Amino acid sequence: MWRQLPSLVSSSYQASWRSCRRCRSQRRSHCCQDRRLRRPRLLETTHSVETPYGSVTFTVYGTPKPKRPAILTYHDVGLNYKSCFQPLFQFGDMQEIIQNFVRVHVDAPGMEEGAPVFPLGYQYPSLDQLADMIPCVLQYLNFSTVIGVGVGAGAYILSRYALNHPDTVEGLVLINIDPNAKGWMDWAAHKLTGLTSSIPEMILGHLFSQEELSGNSELIQKYRNIITHAPNLDNIELYWNSYNNRRDLNFERGGDITLKCPVMLVVGDQAPHEDAVVECNSKLDPTQTSFLKVSNLLLGKLTEAFKYFLQGMGYMASSCMTRLSRSRTASLTSAASIDGNRSRSRTLSQSSESGTLSSGPPGHTMEVSC
Ligand code: BEZ
Secondary structure (H helix, E strand, C coil): CCCCHHHHHHHHHHHHHCCCCCCCCCCHHHCCCCHHHCCCCCCEEEEEEEECCEEEEEEEECCCCCCCCEEEEECCCCCCHHHHHHHHHCCHHHHHHHCCCCEEEEECCCCCCCCCCCCCCCCCCCHHHHHHHHHHHHHHHCCCCEEEEEECHHHHHHHHHHHHCHHHEEEEEEECCCCCCCCHHHHHHHHHHHHHCCHHHHHHHHHCCHHHHHHCCHHHHHHHHHHHCCCCHHHHHHHHHHHHCCCCCCCCCCCCCCCCCCEEEEEECCCCCHHHHHHHHHHCCCCCEEEEEECCCCHHHHHHHHHHHHHHCCCCCHHHCCHHHHHHHHHHHHHHHHCCCCCCCCEEECCCCCCCCCCCCCCCCCEEEC
């Protein structure tokens, strides 16, 4: 996934420890120690609702903002909302963005903290059914539209939801999505791996690249430990099975089955799903899709891309943008316009010195290497 989220976490954590230990901001002006940003501890409320496919738990942060969609997240297999999204949503520079939105973090059934193990023979929902549970969450909260942020299986679920309920999805950030069902070759490989590998190892192979796994860093060990000793490992296996039995999303460019909202596709260089995301990009509407490929998913870069994405939808006033971001946006816009309307498959290499990145605003499919 984020062979991605975790690796993204590790590199940024290291960089940011040098700045603020508490909020990990790399900039003083965005640090929690700055008096102007100091605020009471964020309120979080956890709820469960019954759906036709069983109960689903979600956690809400912040308060609803008038005329703004909620940010709704869905995590990947082997994780829950906290292990998947906390590093990103608690990243210092992310605060100026998310404070403008209420956030709803859905836990797949049985993945929430303290979840009891499902009884033997329990029929775990398919990914399509997990997507069908989302309307119950929104109805309960009385929210009409969302911006979805999903990783891996969560990205698939949010895409399925968007296909079924296009009017309620204003934008999607899809990280490491594989929209394809497993073919027979994949199944054969999966079966073979299953003969020699445990479920936690197979899930680690889904979350991380081979390169990362063979490095066997502290981070990999940490996730191996978490998954192997998870009290709900049996539930995790059920979610894993549903992921592997997913149907093809059948996106078709210019066809009826496509995402109608702005989409930001994100994949790590050499991520296990790199080819799938590239193919997904080729099937989506190029005028609505930004494609961000990052060799090292640094939180700062992802945060900045997310900011551009929201700005493209009209939700981040430029007054909210940092001086640096504004200048980057300006140069990006001109770079895109030089090439005409579409910058498809254009790779913008960023200088390591500035560490900048860019994803095009919705309306440009732009491949960005960072
Ligand atoms: C949030 O602010 O939305 C958040 C905080 C902690 C974990 C995940 C999300």
